[in-house]
Amino acid sequence: MPTRLSSPTTRRLPLAALFLALLLVLPGCAPKIKIFASQATEPLKEYVVDGEGPGKIALIHLRGFLSTEPAQGMLRSQPSAVQELVNNLKLAEADDQVGAVxxxxxxxxxxxxxxDVLYHELTAFKQRTGKPVVAAMFDVAASGGYYAALPADWIVAHPTTITGSVGVVFMRPKLNGLMDKVGVDVEVSKSGRDKDMGSPFRPTTPEEEALFQGIIDDMAARFYALVQEHRHLTPAHLETVKTARVFTASQALSIGLIDQIGYVQDAFAKARDLAGLDPECKVVTYRRDMYPDDNPYNTLDSAEPYKPSLLGVDAGFVLPPRAGFCYVWEGGVTR
Structure with missing residues (x-):
């Protein structure tokens, strides 16, 4: 019988896979291509989502993977979570009727x-204005999401919230196994022994592992110190938190990571109490578009969660995580 040869398409698949992988792990080297991308240029406007009495509470949504990069899409790009929170805080600061956030x-x-920038901006806002801040946790407020909540004067978690994960993770995709199979290699000329540490094209050496662990330990120590500064945990509870595990709302309350279990309305009530506002004061939010029958659960016009992009299209379902140090709970990341 004649020998069946692989089709050209089949032979090219490994190289195509390698090319895609290179695009994914080298975001700083590969060109950023956008298709039909446009910026969100409409100014933020104030909309009332609850209450009708005097005084205001500003409601600001912080959701998704926290990044300083804008979320890229086929038709437009959204401001990053950091940029949008700062925009909202500026409006809340400029309005004398806003008594709390x-x-x-x-x-x-x-x-x-x-x-860390989110933590800094919320802390600076409180110092400049004296306006109290209340954090209201929804599905997940873990790792960096919890980090951002630390400056709050009061933290309310939904009964089904998952929080905690106090720690650091260093994610770095590796391609050396794939490259060995394909028969491709990368030559590196460098100025110092550790210039290419963390390279996706070769295994990490024990010496590099030790260097990375030192960076991780240093960043984790900052997180631990801020938790202790704001939450005043017992030594035993702090050691439990340092395991980087996640907690349910009731577990977080018992260990001291949060102040109350409740709903967003309870967060509004606490904000009114801290600021001395009228019980029927307005709850306002800042959006670029008006939505009929608006309410506090509407997140449509807040900053979209950061998603990896390939040729301007959401490609979170195929891309591995970008290399970098993160305050993130991997179990809570959706793509």
């Missing part, structure tokens, strides 16, 4: 820098 958090965390 409620930050609704639904996030597994994000990059270490984005999480």
């Amino acid at each position: 409620v930050v609704a958090i639904d996030s597994p965390g994000g990059t270490t820098t984005a999480s």
